[in-house]
Amino acid sequence: MMPKLVPGCQTPAKDGTVIVTESQLVKDSRARVEEALLIDHPIDCPICDKAGECLLQDYHFQHGQAERRADLHAFTSRRRDVGPTVTLFVDRCIMCTRCVRFTREVSGTAELMVSARGSKEEIDIFPGHPLDNKLSGNVVDLCPVGALGDKDFLYQQRVWFMKREANVCGGCSAGCSIHTEHNQDTVYRLKPRENPHVNTWWICDDGRYGWHHIHDTSRLVGAGRRANSSTDRSTDSSTPLEAVEWMEVVPRLRADLKAAGRLAVAVSPMLTVEEAWMLCAVARSIDPQALLAVGYVPRTGEDQTFPGGFTIRAEKCPNRLGVEGVVALFDPSVPSWSRLVEHVRAGHADAAWITGAYPAAWIDDVTAAAFADLTCLVVQDLFDSPLSALATWRLPAAGFAERAGTWVNVAHRAQTFEQAVRPPAGVWPEGRLYWNMLGRRGLYDPTAVRRQIAESSATFAALAGEIPATGVDLRIHQLA
């Protein structure tokens, strides 16, 4: 007797169980399922955003049959709005119900459901309850076909034109593993990258759609210096910025800071470990007594944990622990941002170097005013701020996909990543500037810096070797 078909993934194995996966019966059955799936599918691949990364295409190519025997006219193009981020192409759906399960099991919000029955069934939302939660974008990744479309990405780019770079989300201290998908130095979307230690398969919508700032036209571009600011306190925002060639920035910045005297440096938690370490080294080479402090740490609300275990962190920067670890190597008291502000306000500093790279406004006029009387103020940031208006040196910063290095997330997991896209013309990523200011030769090489840090520090010893794609726990040697 021929054993009947069973779902291999659902059949408990017993001693002696043999699952045959390539018999003619199995192949025919797969082909029939593929045929059945296409009966109700519009096959509108040329206008479908999923084409090129569609599992239905792949499986049909692998298992399907060339001839369409069904005579049903499936082509309709009903589109239904299911929420602020997601749109549903009703007829492309093959009813796998992954999205329904996701909203019930992972996000716990249960907005999606199956309505109607048989071949008329559809994914739908409950009336008046749109798919609106912080994880909603994940249902688009889960969708094996083009039924659920990401409104942010829809019709922006064909997937086969894009390249993907393994990256880490800089939206919060969770440090989710992502793929940055880009074409010609333009990012088009972020996708979660599976990492069992950090984000499993998901990312939140804050991170997923939180990359637009790197293509913002109001970003700072080009290094600028206000003239006649080296004597006394004469800088004001009305003085025009003089553009400075990057290769000239290196010696002139050093000279200005040296001339000013006592230095205070804010090391932004948006920087990588390597950049932070080089910045500290540069600062100490200018002023051996320089105050090195962890930069401003943005926080919003409280940590938010979903029923599936995914957590969005309140701390909206990716590398506070990494920067703290670096600063501790130079100053075991690990001064904070508020200590630096007090330090400057009390007149203990003549010069300050504030690194930012924050995607959103972060400093108010009152705090910025503390820096108004400095001889030399260096501000390195993505956007203009009350602080940059006072700056002697206004330097641009790199966006998250434009840097390379290591970030340490809230659970002490260090993840390294490569640069995904080049920054806009006129922007040197921080690492490149510090590398040159340290007088090192050639192109900025984060790996060399990382090795150097690992050799000189117990905190970062785990970074010495090859770092797996899922990162490494910095406490690993402490746990052992």
Add this chain to the structure above:
Amino acid sequence: MQPFKPVLLEAVGVPDGQTIASYKSRGGYEPLERLLKEKQPIDVVEMVKASGLRGRGGAGFSTGLKWTFLPKDHPGPIYLCINADESEPGTFNNRILMEDDPHQVIEGIILSAYATRASTAYIYLRYEYPQSWQRLQTAIDEAYAAGYLGKNIKGSGFSLDVYLHRGAAAYICGEETGLIESLEGKRAWPRIKPPFPAIEGLFRKPTVVNIIETMACVAQIARRGVDWFRSIGVPADPNNPRDPGSYGPKLYCLSGHVERPGCYETPLGITARQLIDEYGGGVWKGRKAKAVIPGGISMGLMTESELDTPLDFAGPGKVGCLGLGTAAVVVIDETVSIVDFLHNSCRFFAHESCGQCTPCREGTNWSLRMLERIKAGKGRLRDLDLLAEIGNTMGMMPGSTICGLADGAAWPIKNAIKKFRGEFEDYIKQTNPQGWMVTDPVPALQIVGAH
């Protein structure tokens, strides 16, 4: 053959037969009190097992054996679900029992719960049965008042609560795991088995699912004894070790083109011809039968020449039908077009497919669309091969779906194509003289302009 005196249906025609007083006057609840006092649960299981009672819901699985699949020494709770979602077309035997003798059903439920150590029983009632709902609820209230339900029943230390749940009118809720999902408040998508409900069922606890008529049989076995039950019906085939025999009385629902449709109680094993001629008064208007559905539409078709098949658990399978099913015999007379019959059958299953498994969801729809095209005069002989292929490949038997709904949809298709192929071919040739022989694919996609 001497007429069989109805047992399960003895209350039919009795004035106020649905009341507890009437039921007790006929000897009801006495065996329950006796068994609760004298017997252990395991004895009741053994009694039902010894009787050879097979589930009346369709699959014909041994009821006593099913109960023994429950885990031993389970800390509980164990649930008993009574399937009263009687949706198979042509079936109304449980409705008669619920409306005319609900206490017989409740006594069976109490006994079964005692045997399975369940302290909660749910009756999942079809939405379309308002009178059953009222009468069952009244009977449950009466049983509570008389102390047959609730805490410490008749001082035995055994407690049982019975809840009557009214479904929302979906065929799939009659599938046992679909019923369980629906009871849990979810969409009635059947579960993959294993695990079977006896291991992990309602609220992920061990669960027994039985049908109303089985419960009535349990009550009668308790009252009249195992020997009485085994004296009725068809003994096991000695040449087939897999055949456990078909014992006991059975309610046959006779409908369609007969003179006297109705629910008749006879011993298992009556032939379809006997049932139609002796109970139903023959095919109506002096016509001949063309085909007979042996047990609900999903069991397939028997032709006129196969009517001498005994309607026991093994009989219909011998002539290519799926089985006895619910024993709902529907007679189709010679004037009916088999194309119309199959169209109607496909329409039902396309409407009721829950849509979880692809072969069933799309197969039922595809077969319906093909029959619509055939009826519209655009059929081709090739369509019959496609229909037969759909019929042969969808369902639990080939292993392509989770539950048996697809088998039920497939059997009428493949029986009709196999047994009445000539009629289909004639129909197609006559209605589509130009195109019946075309074998090219029918164009599926319309040319779509810019949009």
